[in-house]
Amino acid sequence: MRPGMMRIAATCIALAALAAAPWWLGPYPQYVLSLWLIFALSAIGLNIPIGLGKIFSFGHGAFMLIGAYATAMPILYWNWPISAAIPAAVVLAAIVGIVIGLPALRLTSFSLAIVTLSFAFVLFQVVKAFDFTGGPQGLFMPDTALTRLLGGRAVHLLVFACFVAGFLGYWSLSRSKTGRALRVLGENPIVAQSLGVHLLYYRVLCLVLSAVYAALAGGLLALLTNYVGPETFSAELSVNMFAAVFIGGVGTLLGPILGALFVVLIPELFQSVQNLSQIIYAALFCLAATLFPGGLAEIASKTFTWLAGLARGRDAPVSVR
Amino acid sequence: MSGLIQALDLSTLVVGVLSGGLYALLALSIILIFRTTGVANFAQGELGTLSVFLLLFYILPTGMPVIPAWGLAILLAGIVSAIVYFILISPRPEAPHLNVTVRTLGLYMLLYAIAVFLWGGQEPYRVPSIFPSQSVNLGGVQVGYDQIGTLAVTAVAATVFLVLFRYTRLGLAMRAAAIDPTVAVLLGIDVRLIRLAAWVAAGMLGAIAALLIASSAFLETTMMRPYLFKAFTAAIMGGLTSFPGAIVGGLILGIADAFAVAGISIHMREPFTFAILLLTLLLRPAGLFGSVGRARV
Numbered sequence: 001m002r003p004g005m006m007r008i009a010a011t012c013i014a015l016a017a018l019a020a021a022p023w024w025l026g027p028y029p030q031y032v033l034s035l036w037l038i039f040a041l042s043a044i045g046l047n048i049p050i051g052l053g054k055i056f057s058f059g060h061g062a063f064m065l066i067g068a069y070a071t072a073m074p075i076l077y078w079n080w081p082i083s084a085a086i087p088a089a090v091v092l093a094a095i096v097g098i099v100i101g102l103p104a105l106r107l108t109s110f111s112l113a114i115v116t117l118s119f120a121f122v123l124f125q126v127v128k129a130f131d132f133t134g135g136p137q138g139l140f141m142p143d144t145a146l147t148r149l150l151g152g153r154a155v156h157l158l159v160f161a162c163f164v165a166g167f168l169g170y171w172s173l174s175r176s177k178t179g180r181a182l183r184v185l186g187e188n189p190i191v192a193q194s195l196g197v198h199l200l201y202y203r204v205l206c207l208v209l210s211a212v213y214a215a216l217a218g219g220l221l222a223l224l225t226n227y228v229g230p231e232t233f234s235a236e237l238s239v240n241m242f243a244a245v246f247i248g249g250v251g252t253l254l255g256p257i258l259g260a261l262f263v264v265l266i267p268e269l270f271q272s273v274q275n276l277s278q279i280i281y282a283a284l285f286c287l288a289a290t291l292f293p294g295g296l297a298e299i300a301s302k303t304f305t306w307l308a309g310l311a312r313g314r315d316a317p318v319s320v321r
Numbered sequence: 322m323s324g325l326i327q328a329l330d331l332s333t334l335v336v337g338v339l340s341g342g343l344y345a346l347l348a349l350s351i352i353l354i355f356r357t358t359g360v361a362n363f364a365q366g367e368l369g370t371l372s373v374f375l376l377l378f379y380i381l382p383t384g385m386p387v388i389p390a391w392g393l394a395i396l397l398a399g400i401v402s403a404i405v406y407f408i409l410i411s412p413r414p415e416a417p418h419l420n421v422t423v424r425t426l427g428l429y430m431l432l433y434a435i436a437v438f439l440w441g442g443q444e445p446y447r448v449p450s451i452f453p454s455q456s457v458n459l460g461g462v463q464v465g466y467d468q469i470g471t472l473a474v475t476a477v478a479a480t481v482f483l484v485l486f487r488y489t490r491l492g493l494a495m496r497a498a499a500i501d502p503t504v505a506v507l508l509g510i511d512v513r514l515i516r517l518a519a520w521v522a523a524g525m526l527g528a529i530a531a532l533l534i535a536s537s538a539f540l541e542t543t544m545m546r547p548y549l550f551k552a553f554t555a556a557i558m559g560g561l562t563s564f565p566g567a568i569v570g571g572l573i574l575g576i577a578d579a580f581a582v583a584g585i586s587i588h589m590r591e592p593f594t595f596a597i598l599l600l601t602l603l604l605r606p607a608g609l610f611g612s613v614g615r616a617r618v
Contacts, residue, residue, distance in 0.1 A: 056419055058426065103603040110361055110561070111602055113422060114553045117363070121550055122595040129588035235546070239430055246423060279438055282431035289424040290412050 019160050022153035031224070034156045036264045037163040038220050043244045043256035043263075044170045045213020049206040050242070051251030052179055054186030055105070059116030061237030062123045063211040065230075066093045067218025069127060072139050072228040082144055086219040093215030094208045101207040105200060120238040128230040138229025141222060159220050166213055171253060173209075182206060243285040249295035258296050331462045333583045334576060339468055340551075341575020342475035346530040347552035348559065348567035349482060350523035356499040356562055357519035358410065359418040361553070364425045366545030367432035368405070368524055369531025372398035373540050374440055376532070377448055387451050395528045402524025406517050436542045445539035448532070471533045478529050482522065483564055495519060499562075547591065551578075554598045560608025570609065 018037070022030050042064055049055040070089035074080035080088075104115040127133040173179045185192040185202055193199055222228045240263045248259025262284075266277045288295050347365065354362045376394035385393070409424050440446075452470035456463045486492040498505040498515040505512055531545060538544070555574050559566025574594060581593040601608065 054419075056423065100599075103599050103606075106602075106606060110355075110422075111557060111606075113361055113419075114557065115598065115602065118550050118553065118595055118598060121546065122591045125588070125591045236430075236433075239426060242423075242426065243430065276438060278434040279431065282427060282434045286409060286424060286427035286431055289420060289427050290409055293416070293420065 015164070019157065021160075022156050030156060032264060034159045034224050035221075036261055037159050038217050038224065039241075039244070039260040039263050040257040041159075041163045041166045041220070042214050042217035042241060043248065043260040044166050045210045045217070046241055046245050047170065047251065047256045048173065048182075048209045048213070050245050052174060052182040052186060053203060053206040055203055055206050056113050056242075057116045057207060057210060058113050058242055059100075059118075059120040059238050060210065060214050060241040061233050061235070061239075062116070062120040063093045063097065063214035064218035064221070064237065064241075065120075065123055065127065065233035066096055066211075067215030068222040068228045068233065069133060069139075069218075070215070071219035072141050072222045073133070075144065076139055076141060082223065086216065089219045090212050090215045093211040093218075097208040097211030098204060101204045102200075105203040105207065117235065117238065120233075121235045124230055124234050127233075134228065134230075136230060138227060138231075141226045141228070143226075144223075155220075155223055159224065162216055162220060166216070167253075167257075174253075178202075178205070240281075243281065247281075247284055247288045247295050249298050250293070252295075252298075255295055258300075331460070332464075333579050335462060335464055335468065337576030337579030338572060339472055339575070340579065341572035342472055342479075343530050343534060343548060343571075344551040344555045344575055345568040345571025346475050346479060346526055346533075347548055348555040348571050349479060349564060350526035350530075351552055351556050352559070352562065352564060352567050353482075353486075353495075353519050353523045353526070355556070357495055358421065358516050360410070360421045360425060362425045362523070363422070363549070364405070364428035364432060365523065365527045365552070366531070366549035367429050367436070368398060368402060369527040370436060370535075370540075370542065370545050371401065371432055372524075372528040373448060373531050373535040373544075374436060377446055377540060378440065381449070387449050391451055391532055394532060395525050398528030399521040399525045402520045403517060405524075406520040410516075410520070411513065433542060441542050445541045448535040448540045450536040452536075467537055471537055474529065474533060478526060479568060482526060485522075486564065491515075491518060550591070551575075551594055554594055554601075557598060558601050558608055563608070566609055 017024075018033070021033050025033065042060065046057065046060045049057050067086075067089045070092045071082075071085045074085045074088065075082065100115065100119055104112045128136050133139070181192065181195075181197045181202055182205075184195060185197055185199065189199055192202075218233075221232070244259030244263045245256045246259070247262060248257065249255025262281055266281050292298060347369075351362055351365055354360055354365075372394050375397055376390060380390045380393050380397075381387075405428060409428055410421060413420075450467050450470075452465075452467040454465070454467065456465040457469075458464075486495060494505070494510045494515050495518065497508065497510055498512045502512050505515070530548070534548060535544060551574055552571070555570035556567050558570030558573065559568070574597065577597065578590045578594055581589050585593075
């Protein structure tokens, strides 16, 4: 079998195993797996502005918050079906992305960094302040037809489908004309402009696409946990999502998925306030930002090619970077 | 009745100027680092919080009087900033500014995680103030000595800093390094040393702000968040490179949000500030005092 074929076969088996997880895993591992897929979806979305457009958005958690609350509130208050609530939440997040992005993206990336992080901070305060959004206690969602379907397994299938769609979406975007335009824009805005790339349009597009991914992930999170609370979406979440992409490897296909594993596993493995793992995570983030800009994906691929080189009895290939 | 409203407005103004001064002090430290290293230091607030924790858990238990203890805490903040500069900021100097900004975001996460791990269990804490707790009647408004003291310390710290930056050789070298690092190097300025000095000075300014904030309210791990957010807004309002602009921006913001809290609702403070931030970026992208050409990163 050719190596390419083997890779495709391995991917298919892995995907099938992921999709069928509820039938061979216990309820808790299955829950963690669904969480991971949701955060991976969100991280893939954040990789569009960071990895392609080199636009650093520190407010990704805010769009997840919008997705979660905008999914939960219509279901809770007006009995909307899920099939209407999630798309509406996604559209709302996209509109908010435009409103936030238009003033900030006209300027330096510096202002964008501040505006997006402030946005996450403010939104967290706002949902905490109003009774309508559940205040500090948050909102508990009713059981819906979907959450009862197949003994709760349907939510996992939905999450899995959205994850695969999101992954394929990023994959095709990164190879399309738009993706190339974004890459040029990220490398050098002046060159991009002289090639006919409309800077503001593509920058806003980047942010809006990431908002769409985040809102979808937020809505799925609300469905999975049956609960929406402000503490889930504090400014930490935004920073953690950013760190996930950075630790995993900016601009790579698999990096954000790897990085999201950290965001999910850290609170799940160490469920206490005084949390040593958060320190390790932050230290890893510092390390990736300071010394290994390629992140885990770079380290993994280097190790892999090095091992492959060893297996073939040749010298390890020289690093490209 | 009208007298009551007037008194309310005056005391609101005092509160506004007070918090505005603290925003301005923190904004000064952010602009100092931005001008010399081109980095938005997201860890500035957490560095300040760390110095207050050091004061409370390591300096005061030795039995040191409060005023020298504050001095030592401020000094320690400078040393911590220097360490941060060597470990986190100076490696891989060829990296783009945005990458270095990301590092400060990592530091913010790290310091916060450490603070929660070590001290998060029993928060909030009470920090002893260096000012007496009485208040005095000034023109019909009750003003606390701690408020007067906070304002005085803020004003002195800001003035000392501005004078140093404007009139000393170090300040001149800092300005030269900020305008063009390459030319500064050719003129015989050690730019690395200048950047180190900027980090130390900013760390000390941030520690002063954090000490004043903690002693007038409570010490918590998330204490500096709203202040950092406002300091960034003040810095943007001032045009990101202008020190007087940051002070004016901080004061406007402080007074505006004090009146928003008094007039509308306490919950409106952060959204109100955010609206000011977006409006400034929309109407005067270069800030009240800046020019577009100076934009970095």
